[in-house]
Amino acid sequence: MRRVALILLIAFAGFAVFTLYHSVSSTLTPSDLLNMAKAENLVVSGRVENLTKEDGIVYFYITDEKSKIRAVYRGEIAGEEVIATGDWNNGTFYVKELLSKCHTEYKGG
Amino acid sequence: MVGFELLLISAFFSALSSLLFALATKRLKYAEFAEVFLYVSLSLCFAGMLLLLHYLITDNFSIYYVYAYSQREMGFEYKIAALWAGKEGSLLLWAFASLLVTSIFTNYGVKDLRKAKALTVLTAINSFLLILILLSNPFEVLPFKYNNGIGMNPLLRTPEMIIHPPLVFFGYSLVACIYAGHLAEIENRGLVKLAWAFLTAGIVLGGFWAYRTLGWGGFWGWDPVENASLLPWLSLTAYLHARKGKEFFAYLSMVFVAFTAFVTRSGILSSVHSFGEDPTGWIYLFLILACSLPLIRKWEIEDRCYTSLIFGAMIVVVLLGTVANLFRSVDRSYYLITFTPIFFATAILTLYRLRSSTKKLIHLGVILLFIGATSVWFFESKETIILSPNGEVDGIEFYLQDVSSHWNPEKTVVKAKILSSIGSIEPEIHVYPQSTVSKAFILNTPLMDYYFAMKSAGSNFVEIEFYRVPLIALVWLGSSLLLLGLISQKFRIRL
Incomplete structure (x- = not known):
């Protein structure tokens, strides 16, 4: 019984690894994006800068301190650090979904 | 100084x-x-x-x-x-x-x-x-x-910020007690239950907080830090079900507490919870290694105990996903494909045991939690609606009655008053000097939550994110039963 349990667990772990392999994608930085021509459904993380708003559309930059990219999003942006999903086209990142970090103030002194 | x-x-x-x-x-x-x-x-x-x-x-x-x-x-x-x-x-x-x-x-x-x-x-x-x-x-x-x-x-x-962190940190401290106790061959089931209660309350409150906050991915967003905090809870739950090999789960729980601290504080990954880069965060690796030493013992899987196996599988799924998240972004589908079948097996096993178990409330809570969580993960729907001043989604009519704003020294509150065929809706946007926060308005019904978050507003228009969240009430009811069940056991209340 103990052997069966172990085999089952190992088999499940194998299934999990297989699923995981097909579910991962890179979280990119603005620097990574600048090396790309055009791509869809990318996940980018970075700091929000120079935010302006017009007719419900937010124009801003996402930066990783080395470089920054222009971004556009329809909605509110709370917090300074974001994880954004969207399309990269003609030097602009069109954000479709955006997560705000909840503890960005944990920068410490 | x-x-x-x-x-x-x-x-x-x-x-x-x-x-x-x-x-x-x-x-x-x-x-x-x-x-x-x-x-x-x-x-x-x-x-x-x-x-x-x-x-x-x-x-x-x-x-x-x-x-x-x-x-x-x-x-x-x-x-x-x-x-x-x-x-x-x-x-x-x-x-x-x-x-x-x-x-x-x-x-x-x-x-x-x-x-x-x-x-x-x-x-x-x-x-x-x-x-x-x-x-x-x-x-x-x-x-x-x-x-x-x-x-x-x-x-x-938000009020959750006042309670959530103390609950979690007291839970972690109790886990350390269990760990140290087992090292010295002191076993105290009451202490384990207390730690489990603190961690459960912390996780449930965190889920409730995330649900009410737009942009945090719902009640459970499979965020690496959320996942990391789930690991000690899963490990303690396995401990409570094990008859042999409890030490393993006691030690593992503490390793996971150290792992959570490392994931959260090192700044190694991108998460909605991550606390920014901090060189001292890497010192937690030392704590992980030190706490792992007693783990180099034989893991005894009990005969005829499927529960250890199920919790072992859950830990494998969550740990693999969280570790993978240190290097890559893990899609939510990974958790849905792997976690849901185990969750389903847990619910079936629990249902089977419900007749004989003295822990009826806790097990009923697990079943309700399963039904609620899976229905939210698979059937939640989201739409963006613009009201100027009328709008309609799937037969539900909306009418923007008023957009008002008032100021106080801390923030400016923009409030929309919307009439609809399902009730009156009043979402808000709070404008702080640092940033803008959308305060969701939730219409609760037993079968469905209608969730409204204002994205932008003008004098005669608003843009709303509208979510329909089926059976979310079962998540809160199930979670409450978990805690209530534990309390009823503690005070020997017969239910």
């Missing part, structure tokens, strides 16, 4: 206490001195915490921590919560909780050689936490005094 000195002396006495408890494992007479030093360390740490609280309440912006996390306009309750809103303050809370729990543990049960051994480990962990606080000093003084502070992140200015 009195605060820093208080913590420095507290760390010194904690280390001394650990040393004396280690000596007491050979000669028990040293334990008396060790115990006194432990209380001195606790008192000094508490004094340090009160001092920082005093600085926060009195708006002493010459202290960097107060400047970074507080603001004159913030409410009194949020000035208290700011005590654990920052990396240094939350570590101080953890150290205090750990010292307090250690002191209570000292006086609980027999004071013998085994207790001395457990206390050696616990006081060593306390010393480790206190030394970490000294490295990131919450009492750092600025060269000049600002008139006002930056303030706590507006997203955190």
Whole structure:
């Protein structure tokens, strides 16, 4: 019984690894994006800068301190650090979904 | 700089206490001195915490921590919560909780050689936490005094921020007690249940908070930090179900607590919870390694116990996903594909046991949680609607009656009043100097939550994110039953 349990667990772990392999994608930085021509459904993380708003559309930059990219999003942006999903086209990142970090103030002194 | 000195002396006495408890494992007479030093360390740490609280309440912006996390306009309750809103303050809370729990543990049960051994480990962990606080000093003084502070992140200015962190850190401190206890061959099921209750309450409250906050991915977003906090809970749950090999799960729970601290504080990954880059965060790797040492023992999987297997599988799924997240972004589909079948198996097994089990409420809670969570994960729908002033989604009619705004020193509140065929809706946007936060309005019904979050507004239009969240009420009901079941057991209430 103990052997069966172990085999089952190992088999499940194998299934999990297989699923995981097909579910991962890179979280990119603005620097990574600048090396790309055009791509869809990318996940980018970075700091929000120079935010302006017009007719419900937010124009801003996402930066990783080395470089920054222009971004556009329809909605509110709370917090300074974001994880954004969207399309990269003609030097602009069109954000479709955006997560705000909840503890960005944990920068410490 | 009195605060820093208080913590420095507290760390010194904690280390001394650990040393004396280690000596007491050979000669028990040293334990008396060790115990006194432990209380001195606790008192000094508490004094340090009160001092920082005093600085926060009195708006002493010459202290960097107060400047970074507080603001004159913030409410009194949020000035208290700011005590654990920052990396240094939350570590101080953890150290205090750990010292307090250690002191209570000292006086609980027999004071013998085994207790001395457990206390050696616990006081060593306390010393480790206190030394970490000294490295990131919450009492750092600025060269000049600002008139006002930056303030706590507006997203955190909610009642949950006052309760959630203390629950979690007291839970972690209790896990450390279980770990140290098992190392010294002291087994206390009551302590495990208490730790489990704290962690459960912390996770449920965190889920409720995330659900009400737009942009945090719903009640469970499979965020790496959320996942990491689930690991000690899963491990403790496995402990409570195991008949043999409990030590393994006790040790694993503590390793996962250290792992959570590392994931959260090292800045190694991108998460909605991550606390920014911090070089001292990597020191937690040392804690993980140190706590892992007892794990190099034989793991006994019980005969005919499927429960250990199921929790083992859950731990594998969550751990693999979280570790993978250190290097890559993991899609939510991974968790849905792997976790849902195990969750389903758990619910079936629980249903089977429901007839005979004395823990009916807890197991009923698990079943409801399963039904609620899976229906939300698979059937939640989202739409963006623009009202100017009318709009309609799937037969539900909306009419924007009014958009108003009012100002207070802390923020400007923009409020929309919308009439609809399912009820009156009043979502808000809170505009702070730092950022803008959308306050969701939720219409609760037993079968469905209608969730409205305002994205933008003009004088005669609003843009709303509209979610339909099926059976979310079962998530809260199931979670409440888990805790209620535990309390009813504790007080021997027959249900």
